[in-house]
Amino acid sequence: MxxxxxxxxxxxxxxxxxxxxxxxxxxxxxxxxxxxxxxxxxxxxxxxxxxxxxxxxxxxxxxxxxxxxxxxxxxxxxxxxASDLSPEMALIKNSEEAFLSVCVLGLPIKYREVILLYYYEELSIDEISEILKINRNIVKTRLNRARLKLKVILERWR
The missing domain is CATH 1.10.1740 (Rna Polymerase Sigma Factor; Chain: A)
Known part of the structure; x- marks a missing residue:
C-alpha cells in the first residue's frame, strides 16, 4: 500500500x-x-x-x-x-503544468491511459502492452496519436 x-x-x-x-x-x-x-x-x-x-x-x-x-x-x-475563481485557483489554472494536465484529461480514454502509463508512471511500451492487454504496436500508435492530439491542443492555445 x-x-x-x-x-x-x-x-x-x-x-x-x-x-x-x-x-x-x-x-x-x-x-x-x-x-x-x-x-x-x-x-x-x-x-x-x-x-x-x-x-x-x-x-x-x-x-x-x-x-x-x-x-x-x-x-x-x-x-x-458561479465561474469566479479564488486567487489561488486562478493561479493554478494559469500554470502551464495544470493546463497540460487538463489537456491530458481531455483526451479520449484510450489515448489518456497510454500517456499516463508512459509519462507519469514511466512504464515501458512492453509493460503498458501487458497491462492493457493489447499489442505493443497498438500502444506505440496510440502514444503517437495522443502526442499529436496534445500538440494540436497546445499549439492552439499558444
Missing amino acids: NEYGDRLTKLSYNYTKDWNLAEDIVQDVFITCYNEYDKIHSIVSFKAWIFRITINKCKDLIKSSFFKRVIMNEELLKSTK
Whole structure:
C-alpha cells in the first residue's frame, strides 16, 4: 500500500476525474490483492497485475449506471455554479503544468491511459502492452496519436 497507493489513486483519478471515487477504487484494489494473496506466487509482474486490476475497476465503474447517473448529474451542477475563481485557483489554472494536465484529461480514454502509463508512471511500451492487454504496436500508435492530439491542443492555445 505504501509503494503503490498514491500512484494507483492518481491513475484512478485520471479515469474517474473524482478524487473520492479514485480512493474508493484503490481500496477495492487492495482488498482484491488481499483476497488473491494465496495466488501471489503465480504472478509474473506484481506491478503490471495491480495496475491491471486498477484499470479494470475504473473501467467497470465508468460503465456502471451509477457513474452515469450520479457523476454526470454532478457535472451539470458544477457547470451552473458561479465561474469566479479564488486567487489561488486562478493561479493554478494559469500554470502551464495544470493546463497540460487538463489537456491530458481531455483526451479520449484510450489515448489518456497510454500517456499516463508512459509519462507519469514511466512504464515501458512492453509493460503498458501487458497491462492493457493489447499489442505493443497498438500502444506505440496510440502514444503517437495522443502526442499529436496534445500538440494540436497546445499549439492552439499558444
